[in-house]
Amino acid sequence: MRVLVAEDDSRLAAVLAQGLAEAGWEVDVVGDGRAAYARALTEPAPDVLLLDWMLPELDGLTLCRRLRDVGVTTPVLVLTARGKVRDRIHGLDAGADDYLAKPFDLDELLARLRALLRRSSYDEQQAVAVGDLVVDVGARAVSRGGVAIELSAREFDILWLLASRAGRVVSRFTILDEVWDGETDLRSNVIDVHLGAIRAKVDKPFGTSSITTVRGAGYRLERA
Numbered sequence: 001m002r003v004l005v006a007e008d009d010s011r012l013a014a015v016l017a018q019g020l021a022e023a024g025w026e027v028d029v030v031g032d033g034r035a036a037y038a039r040a041l042t043e044p045a046p047d048v049l050l051l052d053w054m055l056p057e058l059d060g061l062t063l064c065r066r067l068r069d070v071g072v073t074t075p076v077l078v079l080t081a082r083g084k085v086r087d088r089i090h091g092l093d094a095g096a097d098d099y100l101a102k103p104f105d106l107d108e109l110l111a112r113l114r115a116l117l118r119r120s121s122y123d124e125q126q127a128v129a130v131g132d133l134v135v136d137v138g139a140r141a142v143s144r145g146g147v148a149i150e151l152s153a154r155e156f157d158i159l160w161l162l163a164s165r166a167g168r169v170v171s172r173f174t175i176l177d178e179v180w181d182g183e184t185d186l187r188s189n190v191i192d193v194h195l196g197a198i199r200a201k202v203d204k205p206f207g208t209s210s211i212t213t214v215r216g217a218g219y220r221l222e223r224a
Helices: 010-022 033-040 060-069 085-093 106-124 153-164 172-179 190-202
Strands: 002-006 026-030 048-052 076-080 098-101 127-130 133-136 141-144 147-149 211-214 218-221
Touching: 002 010, 002 033, 010 026, 010 106, 026 033, 033 048, 033 060, 048 060, 048 106, 060 076, 076 106, 098 106, 106 172, 127 153, 133 153, 153 172, 153 190, 153 218, 172 190, 172 218, 190 211
Parallel strands: 002 026, 002 048, 048 076, 076 098
Antiparallel strands: 127 133, 133 141, 141 147, 211 218
């Protein structure tokens, strides 16, 4: 997960860089709007943009508008000391996806970034097929061999996470971070309970075993 941070306050930029890195993000920091614009168009592209409103050279809202004008759809979260409703409206109308007023809590910022990343992932790929298992995020529907399967909201989110990364190990930390926003203790058995329920619905009735527990690492949805 790559985040571009555009913040001209060097102390805040350092705090953000450290906090994001500790949360598992790859962080790129720039100090002005023109540098942010150039970096946002450079490969590999950031997964999400964190822009201060009052950037030098090119302010955050103008930067956001210009990126949208050239077709950049990367999720944008705007940071600003302006907290009035009309300011939030200006930010969203400029093409930002979310808005957070300073001072802010780092945990809330991380949760908002994760939400933007999930929303972006859902928008980019409406359905994933892994063998005869189909997970359609747009319809929030699951089927195997054409047979519809009913899942709870949490079960669906876990299965979508595994399906979108089929063949790769997804750690317990990643599941807690992306499905529960880190609100559940890593030592809890809540993931095991949900995985058991998912297996009972998507594997057992069809005589298959597609979700593998990788001891000490996490879980993997096997490719057919």
